[in-house]
Amino acid sequence: MINVGVIGCGYWGPNLIRNFVMNPDTELLWACDLDEERLEKVLSPYPGVRRTTSIDDILSDPSIAAVAIATPVHTHFPLAKISLESGKHVLIEKPLASSVDEGEYLVSLAREKGLQLMCDHTFCYTGAVRKMKEIIVSGELGQLYYFDSVRINLGLFQHDINVIWDLAPHDLSILDFLIETKPIQVSAKGACHAGNGLENIAYVTIEYADNFIAHLHLNWLSPLKVRKTIIGSSEKMLVWNDLEPAEKIKIYDKGIMVKDEEMEERGRLLVSYRSGDIYVPHIDQTEALSVMITEFASCIKEDRQALTDGEAGLRVLQILKATEQSIKNDGANVPIQ
Numbered sequence: 001m002i003n004v005g006v007i008g009c010g011y012w013g014p015n016l017i018r019n020f021v022m023n024p025d026t027e028l029l030w031a032c033d034l035d036e037e038r039l040e041k042v043l044s045p046y047p048g049v050r051r052t053t054s055i056d057d058i059l060s061d062p063s064i065a066a067v068a069i070a071t072p073v074h075t076h077f078p079l080a081k082i083s084l085e086s087g088k089h090v091l092i093e094k095p096l097a098s099s100v101d102e103g104e105y106l107v108s109l110a111r112e113k114g115l116q117l118m119c120d121h122t123f124c125y126t127g128a129v130r131k132m133k134e135i136i137v138s139g140e141l142g143q144l145y146y147f148d149s150v151r152i153n154l155g156l157f158q159h160d161i162n163v164i165w166d167l168a169p170h171d172l173s174i175l176d177f178l179i180e181t182k183p184i185q186v187s188a189k190g191a192c193h194a195g196n197g198l199e200n201i202a203y204v205t206i207e208y209a210d211n212f213i214a215h216l217h218l219n220w221l222s223p224l225k226v227r228k229t230i231i232g233s234s235e236k237m238l239v240w241n242d243l244e245p246a247e248k249i250k251i252y253d254k255g256i257m258v259k260d261e262e263m264e265e266r267g268r269l270l271v272s273y274r275s276g277d278i279y280v281p282h283i284d285q286t287e288a289l290s291v292m293i294t295e296f297a298s299c300i301k302e303d304r305q306a307l308t309d310g311e312a313g314l315r316v317l318q319i320l321k322a323t324e325q326s327i328k329n330d331g332a333n334v335p336i337q
């Protein structure tokens with residue numbers, strides 16, 4: 001049993017609380033929030049869980065092995081730092097921190113202390129994304145060409161981060177999990193319509209090695225909710241609609257065939273089109289947070305790197321940083337370092 005405390009009981013924290021309580025490998029001993037009323041409300045179904053408004057109470061409890069941090073992004077770094085310094089394993093919500101420098105500091109602190117630093121890149125634990133990984137690795141899609149994602153709705157305008165820091169970590173963590181080649185550079189455009197200087201709409205293009213390209217369309221000001229991704233590739237193509245209750249992924253046997261001889265002999269491109277069957281693979285419906293928490297617990301027990309470890313969180317921060325720079329420079333290409 002791994003004894004855990006959850007910090008932050010706002011919108012997302014209760015999902016972690018419920019999953020830590022249900023997980024056979026973890027025991028939730030503490031929950032913390034600065035807002036006492038919120039804390040009481042969220043913990044009312046769990047009378048056995050101790051509650052506090054100070055993280056110090058959790059960190060000074062020697063029976064606590066790990067904490068999960070679900071507080072606003074600007075607080076991730078100080079809370080994770082003090083938790084690691086207190087010898088606790090840390091699970092932290094996406095994005096890992098507010099800057100690459102902060103992320104690098106946390107990754108090296110965790111390494112130095114021999115502690116787990118894991119980032120909750122929730123989508124990487126969904127049945128849909130795990131199935132996508134399986135299909136890509138099997139080679140069924142052939143060579144990957146592009147990843148085209150639309151993630152838009154009438155979203156909650158955040159006070160401390162723009163739409164990119166809020167929504168792009170989902171796509172960037174999925175790309176990090178699915179795509180073997182490295183991202184090279186990013187160009188992005190965005191706009192703010194709420195007068196607070198934080199972009200509520202953004203178009204982000206990421207170039208990879210091997211002519212692979214990714215495009216993210218992110219928007220908090222859309223009348224429609226869309227969560228759709230297309231993976232274009234040489235053999236079959238994949239469409240993921242996360243709002244579909246059952247048939248989330250469809251594989252299309254569609255594509256083009258280019259006649260090279262025609263190009264060589266007559267100097268023109270001859271393209272023929274292939275249109276075959278469409279199939280719907282079965283997807284595991286286990287709740288992603290349950291899979292994620294099982295991964296966190298087993299990484300602590302087995303002392304191994306998590307699927308979405310601090311390094312994965314840091315790679316997402318590096319692309320977010322380059323995206324911010326590109327927006328400030330009117331969409332210029334910015335190398336990802």
Ligand SMILES: NC(=O)c1ccc[n+]([C@@H]2O[C@H](COP(=O)([O-])OP(=O)(O)OC[C@H]3O[C@@H](n4cnc5c(N)ncnc54)[C@H](O)[C@@H]3O)[C@@H](O)[C@H]2O)c1
Nearest residue numbers: 008009010011012013033034035070071072073093094122
């Ligand atoms: N993985 C996902 O799919 C997903 C979804 C939503 C949010 N998130 C992430 O979860 C985190 C929290 O987001 P949210 O929407 O729940 O925010 P929220 O504002 O609803 O809740 C944050 C809570 O943290 C508390 N808090 C702030 N500072 C604290 C401190 N120092 N100590 C203790 N409690 C403190 C606040 O009182 C509040 O109740 C963010 O990092 C966000 O990106 C992840």
